[in-house]
Amino acid sequence: MDKAEKHFDFVVVGGGIVGITTAFELQIRHPSASIALLEKESALAAHQTGHNSGVIHAGVYYSPGSLKARFCREGKMAIRAFCDEYKIPYKICGKLIVATDQDELARMAALKSRSAQNDIPIEEVSVDELRKLEPHISGVGALLSPSTGIVNFAQVAQVMAKLFADRGGVIEYDCTVRSGRESKTTVTLISSKGTFECAYAVICAGLHSDRMISAFGHTPDYRVVPFRGEYFRLKNQPSNLVNHLIYPVPDPERPFLGVHLTQKLGGGFTVGPNAVLAMKREGYKRAHISAGDLLQTFSYPGFWRMLSKNSKSAAAELTTSLSKRLYLNRVRKYCAHIQLDDLAPYAAGVRAQAVANDGHIIDDFLFVKTRRCLHVGNAPSPAATSSIPISKYIANQLCQDSPEIVGDH
Secondary structure, three states: OOOOOEEEEEEEEOOOHHHHHHHHHHHHHOOOOOEEEEOOOOOOOOOHHHHOOOEEOOOOOOOOOOHHHHHHHHHHHHHHHHHHHOOOOEEOOOEEEEEOOHHHHHHHHHHHHHHHHOOOOOEEEOHHHHHHHOOOOOOOEEEEEOOOEEEOHHHHHHHHHHHHHHOOOEEEOOOOEEEEEEOOOOEEEEEOOEEEEEEEEEEOOHHHHHHHHHHOOOOOOEEEEEEEEOOEEEOOOOOOOOOOEEEEOOOOOOOOOOOEEEEOOOOOEEEEOOOEEOOOOOOOOOOOOOHHHHHHHHOOHHHHHHHHHOHHHHHHHHHHHHOHHHHHHHHHOOOOOOOHHHEEEOOOEEEEEEEEOOOOEOOOOEEEEOOOEEEEEEOOOOOOOOHHHHHHHHHHHHOOOOOOOOOOO
16 A cells, blocks of 8 residues: 555554454445554454453453443354354353352352343352362352353454455555544544545554554543463363363452463363563563553553552462462362463463553443544453444444434445
């Protein structure tokens, strides 16, 4: 592509699953519209979409009435329907949330109540039933989420992107958007591959969402703090080690779900993730360090306020990151069958966590709407599961105030 200005009805920035799904949804709604998807990498799904655990979440954990609860409930069925239509493999294996002591048993009861409020199927499992379902898992009780499953979300994104391109959508790779500006009638995006002009833009920038809001001349009231989630692949284990996904009961003192045991579609299992501060926004390895990214994190008062509120949890996560044996102990709470030598290296992921100025972790999805742009500010798990209803929400929000018909050339 040359440096000349390119004109589109819609431009979507970001080639993760939320961006791809949004571009495809806009195309379905406006089949005559010209739509471009801009991705800064040379491939799609290169970051959070391609580095997650691949779980189709049921929506057990999320606050009733939240966007997470609503979108996850709708999204798990939509993803399955899409996979069925386009022959993408997935597996509904169910998830067991295992309590290992009486305190966790009490918290498990609260989870059951929350699931009922969210209209999520959930079943209580006794000790004897747990032993029959999972002979290698120890606990004093469990909850069974029968609708939880696994899929390769990167594959889902690739299939959807092909559909988008086959129907006339434009995908620009190696295209970094540097800034943008809005007028009453257009959005102008300045990129490494020239200038794009469009009627509306959707910015799905993931780990750089706050930076993109700033690049468009606005001041975000949060900052992205990157957390690396470290996994291990299990070796030396039988293929029937577990039949379900195995999760601990969430600890209210920890902002994340904890280390869980996950089946993989291609066979085998992983355990993880923990959650430690990444030294770079796309820092998948400990050696990945960016002085600029660190400065942005450490100069942000909200980061230090968050740290003070979660100091005990942060210390625990750091120690398990530094000690493989301590990491193993978290797994052995519910699966003593796993030994230290069973933990083999596996690719880490990085979570783009939005943190407010007062230090609280923004737990729900966050969208920032301006005249002609919609920025996806915070889209943590279960964003992949929820991507289809998220795209519908974005499409509804984007043009609701505009009387013109997009794509009516």
